Amino acid sequence: xxxxxxxxxxxxxxxxxxxxxxxxxxxKKIKIKTLLExxxxxxxxxxxxxxxxxxxxxxxxxxxxxxPLSNSIGQGRKKAxxxxxxxxxxxxxxxxxxxxxxxLAAEWTLSNGKKLCALTVxxxxxxxxxxxxxxxxxxxxxxAQIKKRLTFDKYHQYWSNEWNNVIWSGEAHxxxxxxxxxxxxxxxxxxxxxxxxxxxxxKGGGATVSV
Numbered sequence: 001x002x003x004x005x006x007x008x009x010x011x012x013x014x015x016x017x018x019x020x021x022x023x024x025x026x027x028k029k030i031k032i033k034t035l036l037e038x039x040x041x042x043x044x045x046x047x048x049x050x051x052x053x054x055x056x057x058x059x060x061x062x063x064x065x066x067x068p069l070s071n072s073i074g075q076g077r078k079k080a081x082x083x084x085x086x087x088x089x090x091x092x093x094x095x096x097x098x099x100x101x102x103x104l105a106a107e108w109t110l111s112n113g114k115k116l117c118a119l120t121v122x123x124x125x126x127x128x129x130x131x132x133x134x135x136x137x138x139x140x141x142x143x144a145q146i147k148k149r150l151t152f153d154k155y156h157q158y159w160s161n162e163w164n165n166v167i168w169s170g171e172a173h174x175x176x177x178x179x180x181x182x183x184x185x186x187x188x189x190x191x192x193x194x195x196x197x198x199x200x201x202x203k204g205g206g207a208t209v210s211v
Contacts, residue, residue: 024051026069026070028049028051031049032045032056033063036056036059042056042060080116080120081124085112085114086128088108088111088112089104089108089121089125090125090128092104092107092108097187098185098186101119101122102118104118105120105121108121130186130187130188131186131189132184133185133187133197134184135183136192136199137199
């Protein structure tokens with residue numbers, strides 16, 4: 001008999017509509033209030049409103065005590081990190097903006113002693129405005145460089161036979177370093193022209209091989 005009661009309670013718990021407390025909107029609470037004032041029982045109100053019977057009981061209790069239906073301050077699950085922890089995460093991220101969320105989570109855990117996952121790191125950084133963007137390979141041309149290229153093109157636009165005096169090479173160019181094609185950088189949307197948003201390139205000194 002005891003085993004049957006336990007199984008029955010488990011089935012009732014599984015089949016009962018369960019919703020997050022924070023997701024019960026003010027409009028739904030007003031609907032629950034209206035249904036209770038009509039005279040429906042709490043079980044019927046919970047079924048019609050698609051909420052738990054406990055939620056309906058809390059609303060009914062507030063109505064009897066003439067309390068507001070809104071949630072009181074301080075309810076709900078507390079954040080795993082404080083504002084100081086979030087500022088510390090921002091400082092760790094800015095030291096190396098190319099680090100992955102797993103690496104940042106490990107450093108963050110060592111600094112504050114709290115076991116926080118990579119998903120929490122991503123949520124905190126996104127809430128601060130930091131998203132991952134693909135780092136640029138080189139800077140945009142300056143107005144002076146654009147002017148020089150335009151002057152060169154205008155000077156050589158009527159060349160025909162003169163190009164025969166230019167030596168052309170058919171070498172194949174291979175990169176020894178700089179082989180990583182895609183690097184992600186965490187930054188704000190307005191930081192697209194900062195130096196950390198560009199991939200550092202090795203120039204000269206055996207960086208390339210021509211065959």
